[in-house]
Amino acid sequence: xxxxxxxxxxxxxxxxxxxxxxxxxxxxxxxxxxxxxxxxxxxxxxxxxxxxxxxxxxxxxxxxxxxxxxxxxxxxxxxxxxxxxxxxxxxxxxxxxxxxxxxxxxxxxxxxxxxxxxxxxxxxxxxxxxxxxxxxxxxxxxxxxxxxxxxxxxxxxxxxxxxxxxxxxxxxxxxxxxxxxxxxxxxxxxxxxxxxxxxxxxxxxxxxxxxxxxxxxxxxxxxxxxxxxxxxxxxxxxxxxxxxxxxxxxxxxxxxxxxxxxxxxxx
Amino acid sequence: xxxxxxxxxxxxxxxxxxxxxxxxxxxxxxxxxxxxxxxxxxxxxxxxxxxxxxxxxxxxxxxxxxxxxxxxxxxxxxxxxxxxxxxxxxxxxxxxxxxxxxxxxxxxxxxxxxxxxxxxxxxxxxxxxxxxxxxxxxxxxxxxxxxxxxxxxxxxxxxxxxxxxxxxxxxxxxxxxxxxxx
Numbered sequence: 136x137x138x139x140x141x142x143x144x145x146x147x148x149x150x151x152x153x154x155x156x157x158x159x160x161x162x163x164x165x166x167x168x169x170x171x172x173x174x175x176x177x178x179x180x181x182x183x184x185x186x187x188x189x190x191x192x193x194x195x196x197x198x199x200x201x202x203x204x205x206x207x208x209x210x211x212x213x214x215x216x217x218x219x220x221x222x223x224x225x226x227x228x229x230x231x232x233x234x235x236x237x238x239x240x241x242x243x244x245x246x247x248x249x250x251x252x253x254x255x256x257x258x259x260x261x262x263x264x265x266x267x268x269x270x271x272x273x274x275x276x277x278x279x280x281x282x283x284x285x286x287x288x289x290x291x292x293x294x295x296x297x298x299x300x301x302x303x304x305x306x307x308x309x310x311x312x313x314x315x316x317x318x319x320x321x322x323x324x325x326x327x328x329x330x331x332x333x334x335x336x337x338x339x340x341x342x343x344x345x346x347x348x349x350x351x352x353x354x355x356x357x358x359x360x361x362x363x364x365x366x367x368x369x370x371x372x373x374x375x376x377x378x379x380x381x382x383x384x385x386x387x388x389x390x391x392x393x394x395x396x397x398x399x400x401x402x
Numbered sequence: 403x404x405x406x407x408x409x410x411x412x413x414x415x416x417x418x419x420x421x422x423x424x425x426x427x428x429x430x431x432x433x434x435x436x437x438x439x440x441x442x443x444x445x446x447x448x449x450x451x452x453x454x455x456x457x458x459x460x461x462x463x464x465x466x467x468x469x470x471x472x473x474x475x476x477x478x479x480x481x482x483x484x485x486x487x488x489x490x491x492x493x494x495x496x497x498x499x500x501x502x503x504x505x506x507x508x509x510x511x512x513x514x515x516x517x518x519x520x521x522x523x524x525x526x527x528x529x530x531x532x533x534x535x536x537x538x539x540x541x542x543x544x545x546x547x548x549x550x551x552x553x554x555x556x557x558x559x560x561x562x563x564x565x566x567x568x569x570x571x572x573x574x575x576x577x578x579x580x581x582x583x584x
């Protein structure tokens with residue numbers, strides 16, 4: 136199950152404010168803060184191995200990206216309201232539980248989405264907190280933006296690599312979209328990578344499409360408490376334990392070739 | 403071992419094969435290989451006995467004359483849901499090749515993928531897919547669970563088309579899913 140990551144990093148907020156332009160994230164955030172269009176954020180001291188101080192990491196509610204977009208389109212009041220709501224979310228219990236996980240200190244550091252998804256696989260509290268925070272974020276965005284709310288699609292990278300353009304297959308529709316990556320993303324993205332596609336109106340007959348890594352939650356939270364067995368510990372199949380077939384697989388072309396008939400003797 | 407001696411026969415296995423499978427060795431010591439080996443040795447045939455009436459559980463072995471079972475795999479039906487309701491699909495349970503036959507090429511088998519010789523493991527997969535294709539009560543969707551550290555099995559999944567990846571309740575594994583051509 137793919138969902139939006141409830142957090143955003145400085146570079147993502149800067150890119151939402153000035154899409155397609157080279158901006159220094161710290162300068163962009165300073166400007167947004169001066170206009171009241173940035174929340175307080177969450178920061179944490181990073182300690183490396185042996186207690187060595189590794190600096191300070193910052194994370195923000197993903198609503199700050201919506202605030203930056205609103206400011207870009209001249210809606211200062213909306214941007215300031217979103218920033219206030221973002222500060223409230225950042226102080227909530229789910230955000231306080233999740234932020235240290237998203238600001239993981241491992242080297243190489245996983246993305247916030249990967250770190251949260253990994254933690255959710257083994258900890259039911261994390262799973263629930265992610266769902267709650269994402270739900271609250273979506274609710275605020277819908278209430279504040281109304282008809283201006285961007286359309287959110289989810290998909291999976293199905294091809295791409297060194298020298299080959301990346302393509303996403305959109306869940307539900309099975310359509311394929313090209314994925315435009317920067318240098319850093321092109322080193323991270325690979326087939327199977329979950330993507331969140333955000334489509335917003337940018338003017339008359341103009342759309343702005345942006346991509347971010349989606350957070351892939353496990354589909355079966357009931358099994359989270361028990362993860363010490365093996366891959367073969369499966370109960371008898373029942374309708375209640377049915378797995379979900381992704382709509383994109385349902386409607387897409389076959390991925391497995393028809394096998395060659397091979398005789399199997401029966402004893 | 404001469405390659406031209408390798409002409410494995412596929413056979414549906416059952417209770418009579420339990421003793422032979424108790425000595426089946428497919429692990430080089432990695433945890434996920436140990437898990438498969440223990441499953442094949444201790445559980446596979448028992449599981450087949452009690453699950454086959456419910457899930458159409460099948461165990462298929464590849465045998466060499468004078469050697470015995472050199473590879474084994476199993477599958478069963480499982481439920482899956484989509485927007486239209488709940489359907490039966492196939493869960494590919496295990497694919498294991500005896501350690502001394504891992505990577506062995508079958509020169510007598512026509513290529514299954516352009517430019518690649520057919521290894522015993524790939525052939526076993528084709529045998530299982532062929533068996534699965536005969537189950538007309540199942541929709542043409544396949545899924546399996548693979549250890550994330552098991553790069554060889556993940557690569558095999560990629561090659562045969564089990565390319566849709568998702569997490570399961572345990573971070574050590576991922577689920578792979580694909581759709582078979584009809």
